[in-house]
Amino acid sequence: MRLMLGLLLAATATAGLAATDPRTLPTQLEPAWQAKARAVFKQAIEIPSVHNRGQVPKVAKLLADQFRAGGIPDSDIHVMPYESLPGDQTEALIVRWRSPHPTKKPMLILGHMDVVEAKRSDWKYDPFQFREEGGYFYGRGTSDMKNGDVATTMAAVKLMSEGFKPDRDIIFFYSGDEETRGQGATLASTKWRNLTDAEFGLNADGGCPSFDENFRPLGCTISTAEKTFQTYTFTTHNPGGHSSEPRPDNAIYDLMDALKHLQAHRFQPMLNDTTRAYFEHRAKEEGNSSLGQEIRAWLANPNDGAAADAIDANPLEVGYTRTTCVATMLQGGHADNALPQSAVGTVNCRIMPGVDPKAVQAELQQLAGPKVQVAPDPNFIGQTTPASPLRPDVLNAVTTAIHKILGPGMETYPTMSRGASDGSFFRAQGMPVYDIDGSWGISPIDDRAHGLDERIPVRAFYDDVVYWEMIYKALAG
Numbered sequence: 001m002r003l004m005l006g007l008l009l010a011a012t013a014t015a016g017l018a019a020t021d022p023r024t025l026p027t028q029l030e031p032a033w034q035a036k037a038r039a040v041f042k043q044a045i046e047i048p049s050v051h052n053r054g055q056v057p058k059v060a061k062l063l064a065d066q067f068r069a070g071g072i073p074d075s076d077i078h079v080m081p082y083e084s085l086p087g088d089q090t091e092a093l094i095v096r097w098r099s100p101h102p103t104k105k106p107m108l109i110l111g112h113m114d115v116v117e118a119k120r121s122d123w124k125y126d127p128f129q130f131r132e133e134g135g136y137f138y139g140r141g142t143s144d145m146k147n148g149d150v151a152t153t154m155a156a157v158k159l160m161s162e163g164f165k166p167d168r169d170i171i172f173f174y175s176g177d178e179e180t181r182g183q184g185a186t187l188a189s190t191k192w193r194n195l196t197d198a199e200f201g202l203n204a205d206g207g208c209p210s211f212d213e214n215f216r217p218l219g220c221t222i223s224t225a226e227k228t229f230q231t232y233t234f235t236t237h238n239p240g241g242h243s244s245e246p247r248p249d250n251a252i253y254d255l256m257d258a259l260k261h262l263q264a265h266r267f268q269p270m271l272n273d274t275t276r277a278y279f280e281h282r283a284k285e286e287g288n289s290s291l292g293q294e295i296r297a298w299l300a301n302p303n304d305g306a307a308a309d310a311i312d313a314n315p316l317e318v319g320y321t322r323t324t325c326v327a328t329m330l331q332g333g334h335a336d337n338a339l340p341q342s343a344v345g346t347v348n349c350r351i352m353p354g355v356d357p358k359a360v361q362a363e364l365q366q367l368a369g370p371k372v373q374v375a376p377d378p379n380f381i382g383q384t385t386p387a388s389p390l391r392p393d394v395l396n397a398v399t400t401a402i403h404k405i406l407g408p409g410m411e412t413y414p415t416m417s418r419g420a421s422d423g424s425f426f427r428a429q430g431m432p433v434y435d436i437d438g439s440w441g442i443s444p445i446d447d448r449a450h451g452l453d454e455r456i457p458v459r460a461f462y463d464d465v466v467y468w469e470m471i472y473k474a475l476a477g
Contacts, residue, residue, distance in 0.1 A: 019215045022406065022440070023135040027462040037154045037465050040066060042130040044146040045139035049176075050117045052088050056176040057081075059113040059146075060093040063153050063174060067095045070157035078195055082176075084183045085379070090114070090176035092184040094195045097156060097170040099476070105199035106169035107475060110185075110422050110433065111149045112178030112205060115141040116450045124453055136455040143456045144449035147464060148204030148437050149174055155468035166476035171198055178205070178422050181380055185422035189429045198431065200391065202471065203423040206435025209402055209410050213443040217410040219281075220402050222395065223435035225274040225387035226417035226424050227323075227350035230357045231377040234258050234368055240341035247339060249371075252332045255343040258368035259327050262347065265367055267323040267360075269298070269308035270352055274387045274416045275320055281413040282317075291317075319418040323360060325349040350418055357382045385424045388432035390414050397474035398436050401467050406440065438467030 027034070043062055049055045057079075064077050078094040093113070096106075118127035118140040125131060127140040141147075152172065173196050175184030188196045209220035236258075238251035271279075279295050286292030291314055298307035298321070308321040318324075325347050332343030351360055357376065365374040376382075399412040423433035440460045441447060448454040 021215045022211060023442070023457045023459055025459065027459045028405065028466045029462040033154070033158055033465065034462050037150060037462065040154060041137065041146065041150045041461065044150055045130040045137075045141050046128055048128045048140075049114050050140075051085070051114065051177070051180050054089065056090045056113050059149070060091045060174065060176070063093055063113070063149060064095070066153050066157050067097075067172070070160040072097060072160075080184075080187070080192065082183060082187060084177035084181050088177075088180075090184070092176050092188060092192075093172070093174045094188070094192065095172040096195070097160075097166060097172070099166045099169050101165075102168050104168040104476075106171050106197070108171045108173060108196055108198035108201040108426070108431070109152050110173050110175075110201050110203040110205065110426070111145060111152060112175045112184075112422055113146070113149060114176055114179050115144065115146070116179050118454075122452060127454070132458060135458055137458055137461055138453060138455045140454055142454050142461075143439070143441065143447070144454070145205045145437075147439050147456050147461050151437075151439065151461065151464035152204050152468050155465045155472060158465070159469055159472055164473070164477065166472065168199075168476045170472065170476055171196055173422075175422050182420075182422060182425060185425035188422075189425040189431070193429070196426075200388075200394070201423060201426050201431055201433035202394070202475075203421060203433055203435040204437040204468075205421045206417055206419075206423070207398075207437045209406060209438070209440040210444050211440065211442050213446075215442070217406065218444070219285075220398065220410050220412045221278075221415040221435075222390070222398055222412060223417040223423075224390050224414045224432075225272065225353045226385060226420060226427075226435075227319075227352060228355070228357060228382040228385055228424065229380075229420035230349050230351055230360065230382035231328075231380065232325075232347045232349065232361060232364060233373075233375050233377065234262075234345040234347055234364075235373045235375070236343045236371055238339065238341055240339040243337045243339055251340040251343040254371045255330075255332065255345050258372040259345055259347075261367050261369075262325060262327065262364070265325075266305070266309065267325075267363070269302065269305060269312075269321045270355075271299075271302045272353055272387050272416070274353075274390075274414050277390075278320070278413065278415045279311075281411075319350060320416060323349060323351045323355060325360070325364065350420070351382065351384075353385055353387045353416070356384055383425070383428035385427040387416070388427060388434060391432070391434070393475060394434050394436065397471050398438075400474065401438060401470035404470065405438070405463050405467055436471070437464065438471075439464040
């Protein structure tokens with residue numbers, strides 16, 4: 001999961017700032033470490049670590065080898081095999097960089113080694129061939145999220161080579177199935193908690209500063225909360241019969257009626273501390289625009305459904321004001337000359353923090369009516385994930401690092417992730433997690449994570465290594 005969240009700010013908000021193409025500026029990463037990081041990044045991208053290909057262990061070995069070369073003993077490098085989906089074996093990697101004299105509780109660095117499938121026939125070039133062109137690195141996983149895996153690893157190895165001694169243990173957890181079931185994070189936050197327990201987690205799979213297409217800074221978000229991912233099925237049953245003798249009831253029509261009710265439904269809008277802070281920032285950025293006025297009206301009265309609806313209708317803000325559920329797949333019938341005996345609709349929900357998925361199921365059932373059975377996906381039951389309190393030390397570390405790399409025009413503020421990541425599993429078990437990756441992009445409108453010709457600016461990848469060095473020094477030094 002890689003979503004550039006909360007970064008599409010109005011161009012007028014940054015009109016007074018210098019518009020210099022950040023891709024043309026030199027990175028602070030030394031040439032020798034650029035070459036080392038690039039070599040590891042290339043190897044990682046060219047491993048097709050997608051669901052059911054069995055390649056994740058190769059990425060785990062690649063990262064483990066870097067830590068091993070940096071001086072981490074084998075006793076602190078744990079390769080954890082597990083089954084994600086039935087028949088799909090994968091691995092997680094857990095590494096502990098021990099402090100010689102710890103004065104604080106450990107911190108956890110999170111990432112995932114798997115990527116979304118990419119078809120060669122759809123891409124201009126082979127998605128699993130690493131390419132550098134026009135100031136970008138191309139390939140599946142360049143922005144979601146092997147860039148973060150390699151940057152967090154190489155920043156640590158670089159500091160090890162320079163003799164840096166952290167004052168707390170730094171634990172690295174890289175899962176092998178974030179893009180599918182998230183079983184690795186489930187295990188790491190519970191069964192393997194003896195290896196991952198920490199005061200807080202820093203997730204490299206989210207956050208991210210960005211620039212618009214005119215190279216003006218759009219801000220740097222720290223995701224302190226995320227929605228709960230939960231899929232439900234809408235199922236109808238019917239005796240069926242011959243298509244030449246239509247019945248007054250029909251499984252497909254019953255399902256369509258329920259889905260039309262879903263289409264028109266709006267869940268109750270709600271604010272939490274994270275989204276309030278986010279919208280306060282957005283109101284300031286929007287000024288007296290219509291969107292800015294609607295945001296201020298909703299902040300003044302969170303029960304103002306009309307204002308929340310207007311905000312949600314803006315494509316830049318959709319999903320921040322409430323739980324959302326949308327139909328994503330359909331199946332039904334068994335022959336073109338027979339009445340359908342069943343029909344099933346798949347409905348994916350992104351549920352606001354603190355809201356019980358069972359309550360959403362009950363609301364959907366009432367909406368769908370008695371002819372439709374609403375049930376959660378048995379392969380993945382979402383957990384309510386509370387928002388993490390914003391830590392001043394994390395906020396200050398991120399702000400300082402971003403300003404040193406990209407300049408003071410890049411403001412930092414909290415947001416809620418509308419997607420889902422491994423961090424949610426740790427939040428559900430009581431560990432606060434913050435999405436704070438430092439790799440940046442040009443125009444979130446052109447964000448290609450999960451899409452065609454995925455890419456990241458070359459300098460952004462190198463800057464991410466520098467950024468994580470600064471984060472380690474600030475929070476563990």
